[in-house]
Structures are given as structure tokens and as C-alpha cells.
Amino acid sequence: MSELVPSQLASEKPTFLRIAEYSKAPEKGNSASEGPLYHKDESEIICHLGKGGNLARVLRDDLIALDIDSDELKEIVEDRLPESFEIESGGEGTGFHRYYRCPEFGGNQIEFKDGERELGGLRNGNSYCLVPPSKHDETREEYSVSRDIEIASLPADMVENLVSDVRERTSQHRAAAAAAGVGGDSEIPEIPSEYPEKPASWKTTKKWLSGNGFLQKLNETSSSDWSGLEFSIAKCLAEGGFSEEAIKTVLYRLHHSAKWHNRGDDYRKRTVRKAIVAACDDDFVNFGNDDMGTIEVSESRKTESGDGNRTTIGGENMPEFTDKLSVPVLEASEEGDSFKNLVIVEGQDGSDTFEYLSLKKGRVEEATTTDGDTVIVENVTDSVSLGSPEYIDSLIEGLENMKEEIED
Numbered sequence: 345m346s347e348l349v350p351s352q353l354a355s356e357k358p359t360f361l362r363i364a365e366y367s368k369a370p371e372k373g374n375s376a377s378e379g380p381l382y383h384k385d386e387s388e389i390i391c392h393l394g395k396g397g398n399l400a401r402v403l404r405d406d407l408i409a410l411d412i413d414s415d416e417l418k419e420i421v422e423d424r425l426p427e428s429f430e431i432e433s434g435g436e437g438t439g440f441h442r443y444y445r446c447p448e449f450g451g452n453q454i455e456f457k458d459g460e461r462e463l464g465g466l467r468n469g470n471s472y473c474l475v476p477p478s479k480h481d482e483t484r485e486e487y488s489v490s491r492d493i494e495i496a497s498l499p500a501d502m503v504e505n506l507v508s509d510v511r512e513r514t515s516q517h518r519a520a521a522a523a524a525g526v527g528g529d530s531e532i533p534e535i536p537s538e539y540p541e542k543p544a545s546w547k548t549t550k551k552w553l554s555g556n557g558f559l560q561k562l563n564e565t566s567s568s569d570w571s572g573l574e575f576s577i578a579k580c581l582a583e584g585g586f587s588e589e590a591i592k593t594v595l596y597r598l599h600h601s602a603k604w605h606n607r608g609d610d611y612r613k614r615t616v617r618k619a620i621v622a623a624c625d626d627d628f629v630n631f632g633n634d635d636m637g638t639i640e641v642s643e644s645r646k647t648e649s650g651d652g653n654r655t656t657i658g659g660e661n662m663p664e665f666t667d668k669l670s671v672p673v674l675e676a677s678e679e680g681d682s683f684k685n686l687v688i689v690e691g692q693d694g695s696d697t698f699e700y701l702s703l704k705k706g707r708v709e710e711a712t713t714t715d716g717d718t719v720i721v722e723n724v725t726d727s728v729s730l731g732s733p734e735y736i737d738s739l740i741e742g743l744e745n746m747k748e749e750i751e752d
Contacts, residue, residue, distance in 0.1 A: 463514065
């Protein structure tokens, strides 16, 4: 019988609690805080399960569990967190326990509600969750493993961001916002009637970003001002007249640390709508071009690097980057050829100046400008930060020493 207890939940310490038959309550005299607790293969547990008793895993060590009791919470968790070991409760409706390892998380038990309706919660510490082969107290159906994989690890900030996102999407956030008198800047503007809302694929928007020098920004893995970076990318796309959904689709390609992934739908819609309004108010933006097969450099973008009087709206604290040195690793000469460059990038944000080594790779493409000229464009499809030059020097030295040790 003990093989029915999932091995993923085993621990070096005793962490299993005996639960009464068809119940969620511990047997008389037992508790999660005081025990007794057992390993899953102990004879007391085998005997207890053989008599039809239930079993629970106490969430000690570094284990947390998301108690998912609603489709809303299930959707948010699937959208925001990586896959991990999961158990289905066997009750009616939605009922899952998704487990993660998070050593840094020291939060209390958290309940998620929308009005009076229970959405689920976050369990840890002396809380516990029933595990197979326990039976549900109402339906008498067995708990079962719904996702039989290893338990994934999460940083604490990702858990905290999930909690914030759930609350932002529910009345928990709405009630708090109303009490605080939130308004004004939180309003989501309407899309101006003159905005063309051109549908576009990722291939088309990628060419637009590349032609306007923004594709590398989309691949950045860190920023001192995520809001400014997200706005500037959205504004660049809005200058091409792309639809709200097309712009959102591009921004979902940002690094998982971006605010775009760590805030709610209102934040995302507000960012894109404000960028669209800014593009409509920009005297240098012309939405007249409907030929999405060409790579057009925005008139607004041309002026930003020309007269010194224009800057991208929304990113006042965003650091500027300039390529200091570029060394070709794999050169391209004809359309379709792959290329790679090692680039030492120097940051110039007015206060901190730093350098890091980046590997850029992609393919060259032939494109037609709005003036009818044919140009070759380096389409960067990936950019990876390799660390500071000093780090690379140390790494090379370490690898050379390792090579000598192996050869000796």
C-alpha cells in the first residue's frame, strides 16, 4: 500500500500525518505542529492506510503547496508558474494541490477570495495537504497524481508576485484600491479612432523592431526600469500602427523578470493603450503605410537619434547602451546566412557605467524600405549576456588550469 504514496513528497525527516478515515482532520491526539509524524514507509503508516485511513503531508522543510479550488486560480498558476508535481483531490469541481520548493518563502497561510467565493490558498509551515491514497471526505473518491513530475523550485519573489497578481485580479485588490482612493493615473485610456489597429504576425512585428533598433531591447534579461522599457517597446510598435493584441503578443516575449509578467491585466492594457495614445499624439508618426511586407523605420524613431531634442516617452530612468566593441564570430554576406557577434556593451545611464559581454546571433535578411531601396538587415534572433569581461577572463584562466590538470 505504501507505494501509493507519491515518492516526490518523501523527506529525510518524518513529515506525514495520520488523518481519520474519510476526513481532513487528524486522528485524535495527533496534530501537524506536535505530531506524531512519520516517514511514508513506516509500519504505522502502512497499517493505517490498510485500515482505510487518510494521510497528509505536513508542509515543512522548504515545501509549499498551492491549494487550487477554482478555475480562475488554476489559470493564473498555469500562466505564471512552471509545471510541477500536482495532486487532484477527487472532489467535485476544481481541486488541485500544486507543490513547489521555496526555501526563502517565510510567509503565512494565504487565502484567495473573490468576494465571498473561495478561490484557494497558499499553504506552508504547519499546514498540510492530503495525499494519495486518501479518499475525499464527501465524494469518497481517491486523491490521485495529476502531474507525475519532480517538484520544481521557485524564488520567493516569484511566489510573492503570484500572490499580488491573484489579488489584483480579484475583489481583494479592488476593495483595497477603492479604500485607498486609487484613480487618475490608473485609468485605462480608450484607443483613438484614428489608430489603424493593423493585425500582424510575430514575423512582421519582429522585422519592425529590428528595423527600428528595438529587437535587442526585447531580449534584455534585466532593467533598472522595466516599466520604461516595456513602454518604449510598445510605443515603437504603436508607431507602426499594430493592433493592441499584436503589441501584447510581442511584450509576452520579454524576460520573466519583467513587470509585464509580474503585474495584472490592467497594467498590461494600460501600458499598451498609453503607448498607442502617445503614438497618435506624436507629430512624426504616420500611419499611412499599409504595406506590412516592408521594413519601415518610424519617422519618430529617426528623429530621436537626430536632433537631440527627443527621447522615448516613459523611460526616463532606463539606461542607454552603446556597442563598444564588436568581434564577428560567424560573418554573413548573403540573405539567409547566419551570423554571430561577440559584443562588449558599455552602459551609460548617467550614474553607473559598466561593461558586459554579449553574444548576438541571427540571420541576415533582405528588406525593402519605404523609399524602395533594398537593404540587408541583421535580424538578431537571440542575445545572451555572458557576464563582465573580468568574469570571462577568470573563466578562461580557470578552464586553462583545468585543461593543464587533465593533461598532467
